[in-house]
Amino acid sequence: MTTPLSATSSHDSSHVKLLAQAQQACQKKGARLTKTREQVFLLLAKRKGAVGAYDLLAELKELDAAAKPATIYRALDFLSKQGFVHKIESINAFIMCHHFGDCNHPVQLLICDECGHVEEIQSNNFDLALRSMADANGFTISHQIVEAHGHCKACQ
Amino acid sequence: MTTPLSATSSHDSSHVKLLAQAQQACQKKGARLTKTREQVFLLLAKRKGAVGAYDLLAELKELDAAAKPATIYRALDFLSKQGFVHKIESINAFIMCHHFGDCNHPVQLLICDECGHVEEIQSNNFDLALRSMADANGFTISHQIVEAHGHCKACQ
DNA sequence: TTGCTCAGTGTAACATTATACCAATACAAA
DNA sequence: TTTGTATTGGTATAATGTTACACTGAGCAA
Numbered sequence: 041m042t043t044p045l046s047a048t049s050s051h052d053s054s055h056v057k058l059l060a061q062a063q064q065a066c067q068k069k070g071a072r073l074t075k076t077r078e079q080v081f082l083l084l085a086k087r088k089g090a091v092g093a094y095d096l097l098a099e100l101k102e103l104d105a106a107a108k109p110a111t112i113y114r115a116l117d118f119l120s121k122q123g124f125v126h127k128i129e130s131i132n133a134f135i136m137c138h139h140f141g142d143c144n145h146p147v148q149l150l151i152c153d154e155c156g157h158v159e160e161i162q163s164n165n166f167d168l169a170l171r172s173m174a175d176a177n178g179f180t181i182s183h184q185i186v187e188a189h190g191h192c193k194a195c196q
Numbered sequence: 197m198t199t200p201l202s203a204t205s206s207h208d209s210s211h212v213k214l215l216a217q218a219q220q221a222c223q224k225k226g227a228r229l230t231k232t233r234e235q236v237f238l239l240l241a242k243r244k245g246a247v248g249a250y251d252l253l254a255e256l257k258e259l260d261a262a263a264k265p266a267t268i269y270r271a272l273d274f275l276s277k278q279g280f281v282h283k284i285e286s287i288n289a290f291i292m293c294h295h296f297g298d299c300n301h302p303v304q305l306l307i308c309d310e311c312g313h314v315e316e317i318q319s320n321n322f323d324l325a326l327r328s329m330a331d332a333n334g335f336t337i338s339h340q341i342v343e344a345h346g347h348c349k350a351c352q
Numbered sequence: 353t354t355g356c357t358c359a360g361t362g363t364a365a366c367a368t369t370a371t372a373c374c375a376a377t378a379c380a381a382a
Numbered sequence: 383t384t385t386g387t388a389t390t391g392g393t394a395t396a397a398t399g400t401t402a403c404a405c406t407g408a409g410c411a412a
Contacts, residue, residue, distance in 0.1 A: 072379085074389070093369070108392070113370065118389095129285040130341050132369065148326070150335045159333055166325055170304070170344060173319055178349030179306045185286050185343040188326060193334030228408095230360070249398070264363065269399065274360095288369095288398065 055085040058136075062124055065140065071122060079103050080115035081136075084125060090133035090151075090158050128158065130187045135160070146170075148186040154195035211241040214292070218280055221296065227278060235259050236271035237292075240281060246289035246307075246314050284314065286343045291316070302326075304342040310351035 062081060066073040073081070083099050084091065097112040104111075116134055119125040123140045126147055127133075135158055139145060146167045150159040166186070174181050218237060222229040229237070239255050240247065253268040260267075272290055275281040279296045282303055283289075291314055295301060302323045306315040322342070330337050 072388075074378095076390080106391075109370070110372095110392085111390080114390080129343070148329065150330055150333060150337075152335075153338070159335065161329060161333065163325075163329055166329060169319075169322055169325055170342070173304065173317060173322065174306055174344055174346070177306060177315055177317065178352075179308075179315065179344070179346055180352065181306075181344045181346040182309070183345045185341060185345075186326070187285070187341040188330055188335070188337045189339040189341075190330070190335055190337040196334075196336065228359080232361080262362070265399070266363080266401085267361080270361080 055082055058085050058138075061140070062122070065122065065124075069122070071118075076100075076104065076107075076111060077115045077118050080112065081119060081124060084119070084134065084136040087136065089156055090128055090131065090135040092133050096134065126160070128187060129185050130189065146184050146186075149188065150192065151187055151189050152192035152195055153189050154191050157192050157194075159192065211238055214241050214294075217296070218278070221278065221280075225278075227274075232256075232260065232263075232267060233271045233274050236268065237275060237280060240275070240290065240292040243292065245312050246284055246287065246291040248289050252290065282316070284343060285341050286345065302340050302342075305344065306348065307343055307345050308348035308351055309345050310347050313348050313350075315348065 059078065059081060063073055065071075079100060080096065083096055093109070093112050093116060096116075097107060097109060100107045100112060116125060116127070120127060120134075123145075124137055125134050126137050126149070128135060128149060128151065131151065137147070137160065139160070139162060145162055148161045148163060148166060150161065152158070167184070170184060170186075171181055215234065215237060219229055221227075235256060236252065239252060249265070249268050249272060252272075253263060253265060256263045256268060272281060272283070276283060276290075279301075280293055281290050282293050282305070284291060284305060284307065287307065291305075293303070293316065295316070295318060301318055304317045304319060304322060306317065308314070323340070326340060326342075327337055
């Protein structure tokens with residue numbers, strides 16, 4: 041919160057900062073962060089937690105009445121490929137990644153079944169353990185999904 | 197098939213053995229392995245790899261023309277709860293578990309995106325690593341999903 | 353046996369999630 | 383400008399999963 045004078049936009053700065061990061065990352069890679077993609081990015085950035093594609097679509101429709109399922113899925117595809125967003129396979133939902141920019145990192149998610157909170161953690165050790173396990177089976181990992189369900193600190 | 201003279205049933209015995217295990221496990225727990233559940237169990241046991249609910253339904257319909265989506269999902273629910281079957285969240289498919297009976301173990305899956313083969317591995321170390329990571333976040337895990345995509349030994 | 357209860361089932365409808373297809377458009381490189 | 387590629391628009395539909403409700407049938411107690 042760096043805007044002491046404005047009460048209404050008190051937390052917008054973090055979205056703007058995230059967006060700036062994303063724009064920079066796209067420019068580096070020659071990826072096109074188009075208007076729709078940017079809108080979806082911001083909607084996700086404003087969300088505290090995970091959101092389903094169709095809920096997101098409903099929000100997007102307020103900005104662009106013509107939006108259709110394909111619109112949102114295309115945007116989510118793009119944002120996922122850039123590493124800005126993660127898909128949570130076990131609940132068919134999407135969440136903004138707050139670590140993007142530096143790497144295409146593997147991710148571990150802790151999903152609270154009580155309050156819906158999703159915590160993103162990132163353990164290289166864990167990643168290594170999984171890879172070595174795969175190695176032992178002659179398997180090469182290209183993408184990993186690690187999602188733990190349970191109860192978060194606040195919901196014990 | 198209890199016909200030792202028939203070459204076509206050479207590998208049926210393993211299904212029968214699996215089924216016997218399942219029946220025993222159910223009896224212990226007072227769970228009812230009804231006809232439909234048993235049919236679905238056997239269909240899954242015969243499959244080498246993972247199968248979608250609707251593909252499975254199509255197979256089941258050959259045995260029971262009245263089968264409907266609810267039929268298959270109920271059976272899969274039951275079999276999952278008993279630990280006989282795992283759902284693969286990242287591809288919406290189901291696979292027979294070959295380690296059931298002893299425990300309600302956590303599972304790690306290696307999914308080949310080339311040939312579709314799914315390898316089930318089971319590492320307690322891995323489970324512990326995940327749990328300790330969750331602990332550090334004050335999170336209690338009730339169910340975990342670990343699915344690695346890539347290429348298997350044969351598809352390198 | 354009779355009647356009670358409850359898990360399991362039959363059936364239809366519905367809800368959610370995701371993609372295919374093809375034409376139109378915008379953008380960047382030559 | 384021309385050409386090729388990426389992106390979008392729009393429609394339809396595929397694929398996956400759930401709910402509601404009435405009914406059946408097995409187990410059990412009186």
